[in-house]
Amino acid sequence: MFSQITRAARSKASMKYVGTKSLAMRLQTSSRAMSVLALPPTPKEHAKPGFEPYFVGTYINNQVLKSDSKQWIDVKDPATDVVIAKVPESTNEELDAAIQSAADAFETFKKVPLIKRNEIVFKYIELLKANKDRLAAIIVSEQGKSWSAAVADVYRGIQCAEHATQVTKETETVGMELSTDVETLTVREPIGVVSSIQPFNFPVMIPLWTIPYIIATGNTTVMKPSEQCPSTGAILADLAREAGVPAGVINIVHGTHNTVNTLISDPRVRAVTFVGGNNAGKYVYDVATKHRKRVQINLGAKNHTIIMPDADKASVLKAVVSGGFSSTGQVCLSTDILLLVGEAKKFIPDIIETVKGLQAKPGFEDGTFGPVVHKASKERLEAVIADAEAKGAKVHVDGRVHNKPTDPLYKDGYFIGPTFVEGVKPGMRCVDEELFGPMITSMEIGSLDEAIDYVNKNEFGNSVALFTKSGAAANYFQRNVNIGQVGVNTIVPIGHANHGFTSNKASFLGDLHFYGPSAFKLLTEPKTIITSWRGIDYN
Numbered sequence: 001m002f003s004q005i006t007r008a009a010r011s012k013a014s015m016k017y018v019g020t021k022s023l024a025m026r027l028q029t030s031s032r033a034m035s036v037l038a039l040p041p042t043p044k045e046h047a048k049p050g051f052e053p054y055f056v057g058t059y060i061n062n063q064v065l066k067s068d069s070k071q072w073i074d075v076k077d078p079a080t081d082v083v084i085a086k087v088p089e090s091t092n093e094e095l096d097a098a099i100q101s102a103a104d105a106f107e108t109f110k111k112v113p114l115i116k117r118n119e120i121v122f123k124y125i126e127l128l129k130a131n132k133d134r135l136a137a138i139i140v141s142e143q144g145k146s147w148s149a150a151v152a153d154v155y156r157g158i159q160c161a162e163h164a165t166q167v168t169k170e171t172e173t174v175g176m177e178l179s180t181d182v183e184t185l186t187v188r189e190p191i192g193v194v195s196s197i198q199p200f201n202f203p204v205m206i207p208l209w210t211i212p213y214i215i216a217t218g219n220t221t222v223m224k225p226s227e228q229c230p231s232t233g234a235i236l237a238d239l240a241r242e243a244g245v246p247a248g249v250i251n252i253v254h255g256t257h258n259t260v261n262t263l264i265s266d267p268r269v270r271a272v273t274f275v276g277g278n279n280a281g282k283y284v285y286d287v288a289t290k291h292r293k294r295v296q297i298n299l300g301a302k303n304h305t306i307i308m309p310d311a312d313k314a315s316v317l318k319a320v321v322s323g324g325f326s327s328t329g330q331v332c333l334s335t336d337i338l339l340l341v342g343e344a345k346k347f348i349p350d351i352i353e354t355v356k357g358l359q360a361k362p363g364f365e366d367g368t369f370g371p372v373v374h375k376a377s378k379e380r381l382e383a384v385i386a387d388a389e390a391k392g393a394k395v396h397v398d399g400r401v402h403n404k405p406t407d408p409l410y411k412d413g414y415f416i417g418p419t420f421v422e423g424v425k426p427g428m429r430c431v432d433e434e435l436f437g438p439m440i441t442s443m444e445i446g447s448l449d450e451a452i453d454y455v456n457k458n459e460f461g462n463s464v465a466l467f468t469k470s471g472a473a474a475n476y477f478q479r480n481v482n483i484g485q486v487g488v489n490t491i492v493p494i495g496h497a498n499h500g501f502t503s504n505k506a507s508f509l510g511d512l513h514f515y516g517p518s519a520f521k522l523l524t525e526p527k528t529i530i531t532s533w534r535g536i537d538y539n
């Protein structure tokens with residue numbers, strides 16, 4: 001499937017750079033440097049002798065630039081371990097230029113009429129749809145997930161862009177006549193420069209949790225993609241330019257600690273959005289709030305799925321596959337542990353057979369799921385499986401050896417095959433840590449109440465699901481479970497963009513959640529205006 005898609009996309013995008021000629025020239029490319037705006041190489045292409053990695057562009061003032069940095073980080077194809085790109089640690093001058101560009105652009109962009117900004121978002125949606133294959137190809141190359149998961153990554157982001165067009169309703173002026181000729185109005189105004197720090201696992205969806213809302217509300221942004229899959233950032237920014245976003249509104253910088261520290265402490269930045277792991281997220285929260293920024297931070301998770309004995313078997317097995325293995329299990333809503341209530345342990349033989357049938361494959365080939373994002377993740381997951389085995393759990397399907405690709409091209413890839421471990425307990429790493437890999441575990445538990453109690457005691461609050469045919473049990477569960485996103489007979493309970501990402505407990509820091517109605521509140525502030533014309537002579 002992919003080869004057809006790439007062939008078509010490649011012939012359409014045979015030019016190396018999409019955008020104006022000056023963009024390409026500003027990249028100062030050598031013959032072997034390739035812009036992030038081009039299609040990435042497939043494993044077969046980069047395995048050929050003479051292949052050279054491309055340089056990931058920085059995006060400032062609607063221009064793609066090649067960084068002056070002396071420090072470049074390797075981006076490796078997770079399917080092969082080959083270095084396919086180099087991403088810079090943006091220099092202090094580049095960080096300063098990006099923030100200043102956003103600060104300058106804010107002064108004019110905030111005055112662009114809302115209707116006009118909304119037209120840009122509508123055009124942006126069209127361009128995102130038209131470029132979905134190009135974006136998905138970058139995701140597969142740099143992040144490793146399967147083609148269908150990469151396309152879903154793009155579409156899920158587009159849904160947020162569609163929701164951002166609700167700006168006309170979500171930021172509408174609220175007014176009241178206090179008395180004759182005296183009225184009070186509350187208007188919502190944009191706040192300024194917003195910095196955004198992103199994780200590796202959804203390189204299109206997560207930037208689109210912010211970009212369309214930035215455009216719709218009249219703010220500006222400096223974004224830092226994950227250094228592990230950095231190239232979609234500049235494409236998303238360049239598509240915004242093509243949709244009509246003025247220079248300076250969306251800027252992309254790169255790097256690690258120095259870049260993050262600048263983005264969360266610079267006085268020109270009003271708000272910080274962060275999605276990623278617990279350590280970095282808590283650090284960003286502490287520093288950004290100390291610098292009096294608005295913050296919106298999504299962190300790690302530990303997601304449970306409770307299965308009742310009366311659950312529908314086909315739904316349970318479908319949930320095991322999508323909840324545990326889609327996007328290689330590298331999803332903050334992936335299910336880690338099945339809590340099997342009483343006789344629900346009868347589902348184990350079918351779960352084993354279902355998981356055995358799954359296959360790890362390079363993302364560009366048809367398979368169930370791709371490699372994990374880097375070598376350290378692979379080694380960590382192997383150690384997690386070994387730890388569970390050593391502590392007495394039954395490794396029924398062992399991803400260290402089962403259903404991994406056999407082609408020598410992928411011998412160094414970061415593949416973990418499908419894994420199912422029964423009988424896990426606290427004290428095992430697979431219970432105490434977020435799995436973030438193609439692995440599912442199970443634990444037997446006495447009753448629904450015990451299961452709810454177990455879930456509620458967990459520090460995280462990203463998602464939980466229950467499988468049952470009983471409406472009464474489902475109703476009791478959804479009322480009593482203390483988790484921000486709840487599924488009944490459905491796994492990965494991520495709501496439509498209209499509802500926002502409503503995680504709670506240690507999975508979220510801040511007050512206003514990502515996308516949905518609260519995105520507009522984060523990015524605007526209320527101003528109350530009282531006008532009186534009472535007694536004023538109008539002649």
Ligand code: NAD
Pocket residue numbers: 197198199200201202224225226227255256257260261275276277278279280281283298299300301331332434436462501503507
């Ligand atoms: P990560 O924390 O390693 O990286 C996230 C971002 O923070 C990256 O841009 C990275 O460069 C930066 N960063 C990393 N360490 C830093 C540090 N010490 N100081 C400052 N910045 C730092 O996370 P990741 O591995 O990219 O993503 C996986 C994690 O993200 C998982 O825990 C997952 O649950 C979480 N996640 C959560 C959600 C959600 O909505 N709750 C969504 C996606 C991912």
